[in-house]
Amino acid sequence: MQTRRLCPAIGTEIVGVDLSNPVSDETFEQIRKVWHESNGLVVIRDQKLTEEQQIAFSRKFGKLHTLQGHTVTKYLHPDHPEIYRVSNKVVDGKPQGRKGAGTYWHSDQSYEATPAHASVLYAKEIPPVGGDTIFASTQRAYEALSDTFKAFLLPLKAVHSFANASGGGFRNEVVTKEQLDAAPPSVHPIIRKHAETGKFGVFVNPGFTAYIDGLDPAESRAVLGYLFELVTKPDYQYRHRWSPNDMVIWDNRCTLHYAVMDYDGKGDRLMHRCTVIGETPLPASV
Ligand code: OGA
Numbered sequence: 001m002q003t004r005r006l007c008p009a010i011g012t013e014i015v016g017v018d019l020s021n022p023v024s025d026e027t028f029e030q031i032r033k034v035w036h037e038s039n040g041l042v043v044i045r046d047q048k049l050t051e052e053q054q055i056a057f058s059r060k061f062g063k064l065h066t067l068q069g070h071t072v073t074k075y076l077h078p079d080h081p082e083i084y085r086v087s088n089k090v091v092d093g094k095p096q097g098r099k100g101a102g103t104y105w106h107s108d109q110s111y112e113a114t115p116a117h118a119s120v121l122y123a124k125e126i127p128p129v130g131g132d133t134i135f136a137s138t139q140r141a142y143e144a145l146s147d148t149f150k151a152f153l154l155p156l157k158a159v160h161s162f163a164n165a166s167g168g169g170f171r172n173e174v175v176t177k178e179q180l181d182a183a184p185p186s187v188h189p190i191i192r193k194h195a196e197t198g199k200f201g202v203f204v205n206p207g208f209t210a211y212i213d214g215l216d217p218a219e220s221r222a223v224l225g226y227l228f229e230l231v232t233k234p235d236y237q238y239r240h241r242w243s244p245n246d247m248v249i250w251d252n253r254c255t256l257h258y259a260v261m262d263y264d265g266k267g268d269r270l271m272h273r274c275t276v277i278g279e280t281p282l283p284a285s286v
Pocket residue numbers: 086101102103108119121131132133257258259260271273
C-alpha cells in the first residue's frame with residue numbers, strides 16, 4: 001500500500017489496495033489510520049466493485065444508514081437499500097438517483113441526532129467534463145481561530161435542520177410534511193471533538209446549520225456568517241476530479257463537501273453512496 005498526499009490541508013490517495021477482495025482487519029486499520037492522518041479524506045482509484053463489495057467494505061466502518069422515511073428514499077438502489085444513488089440520469093422517465101444532491105456545503109445528515117460518520121462514494125459514470133466534488137477540512141478551520149474566539153465558541157451549540165436545506169439544497173425536491181416531521185432538528189456542539197482522534201473541528205455547515213442556540217438572531221447570523229466563510233476557505237480544500245471506478249471516503253465529523261453542478265446536459269453522472277451512522281457529536285469538553 002502506497003500513499004500520496006493530495007493537498008496540504010486534506011486528503012491522501014491510497015494505491016495498491018483492491019477493495020473487491022475482503023479487506024483484512026489489518027489492511028482496514030491501515031486505511032483508517034491514513035484517513036485520520038489526512039483530516040478525513042481518502043481517495044482509492046481503479047476499483048471494480050459490485051454493490052455487494054462496496055457494502056461489505058463500507059460496513060467495516062460501522063452500521064450503515066438506509067435512509068428509510070427520508071425524502072431521498074426513492075433514490076435508494078432498488079436491490080440494495082444500503083446504497084443511495086446520486087445521478088442526473090433519467091431512464092424511461094425514471095430518475096436513476098437524486099439529481100443535484102449536495103450542491104451546497106454540508107456534512108451528511110448533520111441534522112440527525114447521530115449524523116453520518118463515513119460516507120463511501122463510488123463513481124459508476126462520470127461526464128466528460130465537470131461534476132467535481134470539493135472537500136474541506138473543518139479541523140484546519142478550527143486551528144485558524146484565535147484562542148479568544150475558540151473560548152467563546154467552546155460552550156455554544158447550533159441547531160441543524162433538514163428544513164433549512166429544504167429552502168436551500170433540497171429546493172428541487174418535493175418534501176412532504178411527514179418527511180419534515182420525521183426529521184426534527186438536532187442541536188450539536190459547534191466545536192466538535194473527533195471520537196477517534198480527539199482533534200477539534202468546527203461543526204457547522206451552510207446547508208443544514210440554522211442558528212446558534214442562545215444568541216440573538218442577528219448575533220447568530222453574524223457568527224455563523226463568519227464561520228461559514230472560514231470553513232469554506234480554499235486553503236482547507238481538496239477538489240476531486242472523478243474518474244469512473246474512483247472510491248472516495250470522507251469523514252463527516254471533520255469535513256464538509258460540495259458537489260459542483262456544472263455538467264447538466266453535458267453527460268451522465270451516476271454515483272453510489274454508502275453512509276455509515278455515527279455517534280452523538282462530542283463537545284470539546286469531554
Ligand atoms: C453525497 C454528496 C456529492 C457528489 O453523496 O453525500 O453530497 O459530488 N455527493 O455527488
